[in-house]
Structure formats: structure tokens, C-alpha cells
Amino acid sequence: MSYGIVPPFLLNRxxxxxxxxxxxxxxxxxxxxxxxxxxxxRHATLKLSVEGDTLVAETAPSPDxxxxxxxxxxxxxxxxxxxxxxxxxxxxxxxxxxxxxGETFDFYWSAYQRDSIDGHGLPLDATVHxxxxxxxxxxxxxxxxxxxxxxxxxxxxxxxxxxxxxxxTHGVTEASGGLDYQGQSGxxxxxxxxxxGVLTEQYHLGQTADQASWLVGAGIFSDQVTGVALRSLxxxxxxxxxxxxxxDPQPATMAGYVQTTEDNGGVHINSGIPNHAFYLAATAxxxxxxxxxxxxxxxxxxxxxxxxxxxxxxxxxxxLQVAQTEYGEQSKxxxxxxxxxxxxxxxxxxxx
Amino acid sequence: xxxxxxxVVSVTVVRTGGFAGLRREWNxxxxxxxxxxxxxxxxxxPWDEPDAAAPAPAPDRFTWHxxxxxxADDRSADVPETQLHGPWRDLVAEVQSFEQERTGHxxxxxxxxxxxx
Numbered sequence: 178m179s180y181g182i183v184p185p186f187l188l189n190r191x192x193x194x195x196x197x198x199x200x201x202x203x204x205x206x207x208x209x210x211x212x213x214x215x216x217x218x219r220h221a222t223l224k225l226s227v228e229g230d231t232l233v234a235e236t237a238p239s240p241d242x243x244x245x246x247x248x249x250x251x252x253x254x255x256x257x258x259x260x261x262x263x264x265x266x267x268x269x270x271x272x273x274x275x276x277x278x279g280e281t282f283d284f285y286w287s288a289y290q291r292d293s294i295d296g297h298g299l300p301l302d303a304t305v306h307x308x309x310x311x312x313x314x315x316x317x318x319x320x321x322x323x324x325x326x327x328x329x330x331x332x333x334x335x336x337x338x339x340x341x342x343x344x345x346t347h348g349v350t351e352a353s354g355g356l357d358y359q360g361q362s363g364x365x366x367x368x369x370x371x372x373x374g375v376l377t378e379q380y381h382l383g384q385t386a387d388q389a390s391w392l393v394g395a396g397i398f399s400d401q402v403t404g405v406a407l408r409s410l411x412x413x414x415x416x417x418x419x420x421x422x423x424x425d426p427q428p429a430t431m432a433g434y435v436q437t438t439e440d441n442g443g444v445h446i447n448s449g450i451p452n453h454a455f456y457l458a459a460t461a462x463x464x465x466x467x468x469x470x471x472x473x474x475x476x477x478x479x480x481x482x483x484x485x486x487x488x489x490x491x492x493x494x495x496x497l498q499v500a501q502t503e504y505g506e507q508s509k510x511x512x513x514x515x516x517x518x519x520x521x522x523x524x525x526x527x528x529x
Numbered sequence: 530x531x532x533x534x535x536x537v538v539s540v541t542v543v544r545t546g547g548f549a550g551l552r553r554e555w556n557x558x559x560x561x562x563x564x565x566x567x568x569x570x571x572x573x574x575p576w577d578e579p580d581a582a583a584p585a586p587a588p589d590r591f592t593w594h595x596x597x598x599x600x601a602d603d604r605s606a607d608v609p610e611t612q613l614h615g616p617w618r619d620l621v622a623e624v625q626s627f628e629q630e631r632t633g634h635x636x637x638x639x640x641x642x643x644x645x646x
Contacts, residue, residue: 312547312549312551313547313548313549313589313590313591314548314589315547315548315587315588315589315590316588316589317587318587330551331549334548340548343548344548344588344589347588347589357585358585358586358587358588359586363586366588367550367588370588394548394549407548407549407550408550422551423552426552438594438607439543439545439546439552439592439594440545440546440550440552440592441546441586441592444546444550445545445546445549445550446550
């Protein structure tokens with residue numbers, strides 16, 4: 178940002194003053210105003226309302242989105258096909274990506290007053306039609322990248338808000354200090370993306386915890402696959418059971434923890450355990466999950482105090498600390514969080 | 530049983546990770562007339578290069594476990610998606626094509642031989 182903390186209209190008034198005791202300030206203001214500035218506009222939404230006789234103006238940040246098309250190559254970023262102030266285009270994949278980025282931005286701002294991935298208005302860039310028949314979507318540290326899917330197992334990824342919010346949340350985690358993408362810390366990294374993926378959808382649909390599906394990636398499988406989604410926070414291990422893909426391998430508790438060298442130590446498998454802990458906490462507290470359980474998890478992730486190699490137990494203790502600070506040691510929220518982590522076997526009874 | 534004067538050539542490719550976290554596996558056991566070409570494909574891969582320069586695992590990218598058997602010689606490597614270039618990519622594509630041609634379809638995915646599947 179090139180604009181200083183003192184707004185230009187104030188500098189103008191200081192520079193124009195003829196009060197002798199402000200002579201030095203006036204000169205300083207004049208120099209500040211004459212200094213060259215880069216123009217770097219920020220998008221914002223302006224909401225005007227009338228309260229009594231007063232005109233109230235509220236501003237809120239809004240996303241700055243750019244969608245590119247890789248034309249089925251692996252060259253990034255590809256050709257820009259839609260920017261923030263442009264109307265929808267003919268390619269529905271482009272529009273879905275654009276809308277999903279916007280809904281995720283809206284969620285993070287409305288729920289946690291977080292201005293984009295980095296908290297400082299980072300532009301949201303995405304590339305669609307990456308590679309050929311590419312069965313994946315990922316956040317590469319700079320942008321969201323979407324494959325088209327092979328058509329047989331996956332029909333594309335831009336239509337799922339939980340997928341888009343999952344990926345952008347990897348950026349939030351990274352911006353908050355990061356969690357090593359290996360073993361338990363990697364499974365936590367995955368779980369945090371799943372948690373805020375489903376919370377974005379619940380916020381968008383206005384659902385309470387008991388109304389929500391708690392599914393990640395519902396609707397991205399083709400009709401040929403026997404399964405409702407990729408993962409279930411409510412019932413890990415039940416999202417699909419297909420003769421080609423096999424059965425959803427996620428455990429819900431530590432009793433089913435999978436030791437493997439594949440998938441960076443099973444980060445997409447063992448994430449079922451912290452996923453289910455969040456579900457248990459959110460449903461025990463009730464209401465809108467992003468407002469209470471989600472806030473506890475959000476503050477835990479973004480506090481900047483989690484070690485990058487955090488274990489499940491370290492993370493669980495940190496959520497308890499946040500819950501105690503926010504709601505008090507004797508609160509039902511603390512009880513719910515503690516019961517959730519003991520329920521999945523991460524904490525033992527009586528552990529804080 | 531394989532004839533003893535011809536070394537067994539067998540390659541297994543396992544892809545894990547990706548946003549979906551689905552495990553996929555492809556195999557090839559090429560018959561004798563094709564083996565010379567397969568031996569070349571396998572030997573041109575940098576199996577023994579230290580992976581000290583390998584980047585930290587990136588969220589939701591694929592990871593590839595590639596295992597090859599040349600007679601009594603077993604070798605394997607873990608290759609992140611961002612490093613799957615050149616001979617690695619050629620070998621993976623050949624294994625996927627082999628399985629597709631042998632079975633008439635890809636039993637794992639019902640799809641073709643692109644290495645990114």
C-alpha cells in the first residue's frame with residue numbers, strides 16, 4: 178500500500194494552516210503530499226444507510242479476483258479471462274471459480290473479519306483448465322489451480338464451494354505460520370482446510386450445525402462412482418464405497434490411526450480424527466458452527482503460536498486454551514471441546 | 530514362471546495425495562520382446578540422485594511411489610508431483626499405457642494414460 182496512515186485530506190488541512198506553532202508540521206505535511214505515490218487501488222464495498230438524521234457510511238473490503246485459463250496446458254498462470262469488475266463469461270467453469278473465490282472471501286471477512294488469505298487483501302488469483310484430464314485442485318502458494326477432472330471419476334472441481342474454501346484455507350494456514358505437511362501436523366493442516374471448507378458452505382447456506390451435511394466435495398464425483406463425497410466430518414470412513422476407488426479410508430478416532438509412508442504419512446487419511454473432533458464440538462455447542470467452534474479453531478490456527486510440527490494433542494490443548502480465554506473455564510464451550518478431543522482419543526479424560 | 534535367462538521386468542506406480550486423497554495404482558510386467566525398451570526407460574530415471582534438493586511437500590499435490598524390478602535388482606523412489614518430469618514422467622505414462630492396453634481400459638480410473646490422472 179502506498180497510502181500513509183494519515184489520510185490526504187488531513188495532510189491538506191495541516192499543510193494549509195497558518196498557525197505559527199504548526200509551521201514545522203505544515204512543512205512536513207507539504208513534503209509528504211509532494212512525495213510521489215504509486216496508485217494502488219483497493220476494492221471495497223460501501224454500504225450507506227440513514228440512522229435518524231445521520232448518514233452512515235460503512236466500508237468493507239471486497240475481493241480482487243482474476244481468473245486465468247491454462248487451455249489444458251501446465252503453463253501458469255495462463256490467459257486472463259475474467260477480472261473483478263467484469264461480467265460473467267460464457268465458460269461456466271470460469272464463473273464458478275470466480276464465485277467460489279468470492280464466497281470464500283465473504284465468509285472469512287464476515288465470520289472473522291479476515292481480509293483475504295493473508296489478512297491484508299491479497300488478490301485472489303485462480304487458473305482453470307489446468308493440464309489434461311487432471312484429477313486435482315490445489316493452492317500453489319500464489320494461486321488456486323483447477324483441473325477439469327477425467328470425466329469418469331471426477332467431473333470438475335469448480336462447482337464445489339467446499340473444495341475452493343479448502344484450498345484457500347491452505348493459504349490461510351500458511352500465512353499464519355504453517356503446519357508441516359507430514360504426519361500429524363500435515364493431517365491437522367488438511368483437517369483445518371476441511372473444517373473451514375465446510376464452514377464456508379454452512380455460512381453460505383445459513384445452516385446450523387445440526388442442519389449441515391458435514392461433507393467435503395459433495396457433487397464432484399461422476400454418476401459412475403458409488404459415493405456421496407470425498408470426506409465426511411460427521412462420519413469419517415463413510416463418504417464413498419466404490420468398486421474402483423475402494424472404501425473411504427478415514428478413521429474417526431485414534432484407535433484407527435493409519436501409519437503409512439504414502440500421502441506424506443496419510444495426511445488425507447488421519448485428518449478424519451481432528452475433523453470428527455471438530456464435528457463433535459460444533460454439534461455439542463449447537464447453533465451456527467462458524468460462530469463458536471469455528472471461532473475457537475480460527476483463533477487457534479491464526480494465533481501464530483502453534484509449532485509447525487504440532488501433534489494432534491498439541492493442537493487439542495491449544496483449542497482448549499482458546500476456548501477458556503474466550504468463554505471461561507467453566508463454560509459449556511470448554512466442556513464441548515474437551516469432550517470432543519477425548520471422544521476421538523486424542524486427549525485422555527482429565528487432561529486439559 | 531519366467532524363463533531364467535530373461536530377467537523379470539516389473540514396474541509399479543502408486544499415486545497418493547491430491548486434494549481427494551485417493552490412492553491409485555498401475556502395474557506393468559512387459560513380455561520379453563518389449564523388455565529392452567523397458568530396461569532403457571527404467572535406467573534413464575535418476576533413481577540414485579539424493580533428494581536433498583526436493584521441495585517440502587506441498588498441500589494437495591500428488592505424490593508418486595515408483596518401484597521397478599530388473600531381475601534381482603529392486604529399486605524405488607518417491608517423487609513429488611512437482612518433480613515428475615522427463616524420464617520419470619515417461620516411465621509413469623508407459624506403465625499407465627501398458628495397463629490400459631493389457632486390459633482394454635484403466636482398471637483404476639477407467640481413463641487413459643495421462644500421468645496426471
